[in-house]
Amino acid sequence: xxxxxxxxxxxxxxxxxxxxxxxxxxxxxxxxxxxxxxxxxxxxxxxxxxxxxxxxxxxxxxxxxxxxxxxxxxxxxxxxxxxxxxxxxxxxxxxxxxxxxxxxxxxxxxxxxxxxxxxx
Numbered sequence: 001x002x003x004x005x006x007x008x009x010x011x012x013x014x015x016x017x018x019x020x021x022x023x024x025x026x027x028x029x030x031x032x033x034x035x036x037x038x039x040x041x042x043x044x045x046x047x048x049x050x051x052x053x054x055x056x057x058x059x060x061x062x063x064x065x066x067x068x069x070x071x072x073x074x075x076x077x078x079x080x081x082x083x084x085x086x087x088x089x090x091x092x093x094x095x096x097x098x099x100x101x102x103x104x105x106x107x108x109x110x111x112x113x114x115x116x117x118x119x120x
Contacts, residue, residue, distance in 0.1 A: 001020050001028060002020060002022050002024065003020055003021045003022040004018050004019070004020060005019045005021040005055070005056060005057050005058075006018070006021075006056060006057050006058045006059040006069055006070070006096075007019070007059075008059045008060060008061050008069075009032075009061065010061060010080065011063060013032065014031065014032055015029055015030065015080070016029070016030045016031075016032050017029055017044065017059065017061070017067060018030070019057055019058075019059055019069055019071075020056055021055040021057055022055070023048070024046075024048055025046070025047040025048050025050065025055050025056055025071065025072060026044075026046045026047070026048065026056065027043070027044040027045045027056055027067070027069065027082070028041055028042070028043060028044060029041070029042060029044040029082070043082075044067075044078065044082040045082045045084065047071055047072045047076070050071075050072035050073065051072075052072035052073030052074075052087075053072065053073070053093055054070060054071055054072045054073060054074065054093040054094060055070075055071065055072070056069060056070070056071045057069070057070040057071070057095050057096060058070050058095060058096025058097060058109075059097070060097055060098055060099055062099065062103060063103060065079070065080045066078065066079055066080070066085060067079075067080070068097050068099075068106060069097070070094035070095055070096060070108075071094075073087050073089055074087055074088045074089040074090045074091075074094050074108075075087070075088040075090070075094055075097050075106070075108055076088075088106075088108070088117065090110050090113075090115050091110075092110040092111045092112055093110060093111050094110045095109045095110070095111075096109045097109070103119060104118065104119060105117065105118055
C-alpha cells in the first residue's frame, strides 16, 4: 500500500480494512491471523476512476458490518464484500466519520464543517 490512511477492524476482528489515499484510491481487506499478522490481502473496493473529489481516509465499521469511509464524493458505504451501497454527499471533501454510541447518528468531518446525519 503506497499511502495507507484509514484503518478499521470488522466486528468479529477477523478482517482488517485499510484505505489507501493516493492516486490509487482503493480499500484493501486482509485476514487477521491469530499471531496478529495479516494474510490474503485483496482489493475490497477501487474508486481510482471515480471523478469525484476526495480520497479514502477515515472509516468506521457499523454493527451491521457495513463500512463507512470518507472517499470520493463524501462518505461511501461498502458492504463487507466490497459492494458500493451508498455515497453520502456533503458538498465538500470528507476526512473522517464516527457513530454515536447507539449508532443513531453518523458524524462526518469535512474541510469546513462537521456534519451530523441521522441514520435510519
